[in-house]
Every structure is written in structure tokens, then in C-alpha cells.
Amino acid sequence: MSWEWGVIWEYFPKLLDGAWLTLELVAISGILGLVIAVPMALMRASDKMAIKALPYAYIFFFRGTPLLVQIFLIYYGASQFDVVKESFLWPVLREPYWCAIIAFSLNTAAYGAEMIRGAIQAVPKGEVEAAMALGMSKFQTIRRVILRRAAGIVLPGYSNEVLLMLKSSALASTITLLDLTGMARTIIARTYTPLEMFFAAGMVYLAMAAVLILCFRLLERRLNKFQYAKRPI
């Protein structure tokens, strides 16, 4: 087997360009996903069937189907309808970049909402009652106590979800985007060195994952400070 390190070094800057797009996709859809997930989780945690039904169906669909189907449904599927093509949405839905971001956000929001719901329900009841007793309104309780505590509870699990999304972002390459995987595939088409290029791309993914894990560990220490504080004996 011939193995060429030279090719890796030659094209490494290109791979890093791709890695940058990957990070961009993950960051933007991670934030958008979180913005969708929080209200979904609050609705999902409700006792009323009418409020619970929509997030339930949403989560069921997006967790039960492959992300690739969701991406294709948005990117290729939208073009089937003339209504969409003539509407103001078309300039957005025409772009693979935005389609990828929409699909990733909706997908990660579904997984995130389920986790956040678990965390919301795990907030000790006494803390919610204490907030009520202090005279906080329902909205204030949610903002100051429930979500604040839920954030600390959900974070370790949520960091896993972000890592999974980093890996799923490779699917962006299937709709012509030049993310890390897409870039590797383009380079391979030119040089025909699949093992070397995929190996290099894999290492860059591992490095990104390692950095993300580190960031989340620091964030968790901050959010859950009380757990790490030294107790006076």
C-alpha cells in the first residue's frame, strides 16, 4: 500500500477551510436548535394534552427518521411546490447552506427538547415552590429558577448531543457543501488518495471533538459551581 504524507500536507490548508465551515454549521444550528428546543421542552413538560401534542409529534418525527432524509426533504423536496418557488422563502431554500442549517437546527432541537424536558422535570419541586412563595410570577420562576437549574442538569447530556451534531454535520457534503468531509471528497476526486485524505479529515474531526469536550467541561464547572465548591467541614 502506498501512503503519501505529502498529499496530506499539501492539501491540509484546504481541509482546514472545510473544517471552518463545519464549525460554522455546528455553531449556527446549535444556537438556533437551542432557541427552538427550549419552548418545545416547556410545552412538552406541560400537563395539558393540547399543548403537549405538537412538540410530541415534532420530536417523534425528527428523532424517528434519518437526518439525511430530513436534509433531502428540505433541500430537494421544497422545489416540488411552485408555491414555495414563487414565495419569499425561495432565495433561502435554494441555498444548500441554509437548507443544511434548517435541517440541522430542527433535528438537534428535537433531541435537545427531549433532554431539556427531562431536566426541567428533574428540577427539585421545593425550589419551584420556594420561588412561588417568594412571590415570583410563573414567567419569573421559569426564567430565574427552572431554566437556570435545568441548564446545569442538562449540560453533560447536551454536550453529547453537540458532539453527535458535529459528526452529523458531515451530511452537509451530500448537498454539495464543502465542509470538512465535502472538502476531503473534492480533494480525493483530484488526487485519488482516499485513505490519506479521509484519515486526515478524521483526525481533524477528532481534534475538534476534543476541543469541544474541553469547552463543555469548563462550562459545566461554571454552571454547576456549587457542586465543585469545597464544603466547609
Next chain:
Amino acid sequence: MDLHGYGDLLLSGLWVTIKLALVSLFFGLIIGLAGASAKLSSSRTARAIATAYTTIVRGIPELLLVLTLYFGGSQLLMYFASMFGYDEYIDVGQFSAAVAALAIAFGAYSTEVFRMAMQDVPKGQWESAQAMGMTPLQTFFRIILPQVWRLAIPGLGNLFQVLLKDTALVSVVGLNELMRQASVGAATTKSPFDFYLAAALLYLLLTVGTTLITGLLERMSKPELRGGRA
């Protein structure tokens, strides 16, 4: 939803998806059991290899794994074969490359599930089996594995759902599974939304079916719920 008579195409794809998932599950479970045994073994080399395997595979995208094994699989296999003195050209088919990629990914995650399940089986069971005169291999298959199985089912069920959804990635290298057939239908009829929605619904059906079967297996693995001996 109008499929223009291409419904059969989707169903044939569904069948390939199911076969792909089950074959990958079989090999993935073997890899997982081997990996967990390696992680818990007393040999430092075995532990290091297993840890490197799970760390690397869990850190890179499944799509990258599929592409690597499809485009580089022949090269890799021929390299290993040449070490044993075999120098002919070896072609890695789509199906075997796909199964290899999915099984390797599933194996990495199931290694962790099996490892935790194995750790939950009390050490005394190994010792008493040894006292009864069983060899380590006998102990593993007669005493440990049945209990590990029971503890691992919920975790493995979740992983199988992930595997089922990952089979869609294989369409990228042109294997005629559900997702690929949906793309073919979408391209010929110019109604992509209908076809991808149909595919999505079929995948939903598979995930729901898997959830039901996992629940059933979980109940069957618990003698107290099966109404056996008290």
C-alpha cells in the same frame, strides 16, 4: 402523496435496508462483545487497542467511515492480504463495505454498553463458576453472557435505532437501499417531496417496530415478568 407506481421500488429498498441493518447488527454485536472483553481484560495491550478503537470511531462521522471503507476498502484489504502472501486484486462490494462501516460504528458504541453490563455482573459469579470446575470460556457463555444480555438490551435497543437511521448514509455510495431508491423515484418523477416523505414514513415505521420488539425482548429477558419460577 403520489408515487407514480414507484411504490414497489421503495419496498424493495426497505427490504435491503432491513437486511443491511440486521447483518450489521450481527457483526456489530460480535465486535462489541470482543471489545468489552478486551476493555475488561488484564492485558494492557488489549485494553489499549479497545480504547483506541472506541475513541477514534466514536469521534469521527459515520459518513466518513462509510466513504473510507467504500473508496479505500480494497486498498486496505489488499494491504492486509499481502501480509499473508496474497497479491491478487480484491474487490470490496457495496454491501460488504456498508456492513463493515455500520458494524464498526455499532461495535464501538456497543462495546461501552457491554462493558457496563459486564461490570454489573458480580465477580462472585466468575469465582463460583470456577469453583464448579468450568473453564473461563464456559463461564462466559453459560453464566455471564445470559445475564449481560439482559442488562444490555435497553442500551442495545437505542443503538439499533441509531444503526437503522445510519443505514441511510449508505445511499451515498449507491447501494440500493430505501434512501437511494427514494432518490431514484424522486429524480424520475420530479416529485422529490412525496418520495422523501414516503421514505421518512417507512423509516418511522421501522423505528416504531424496533421500539416494540425491544420492549418485548426486555420483558422476555426478565424471568419475573415472564411468569417463570418465583
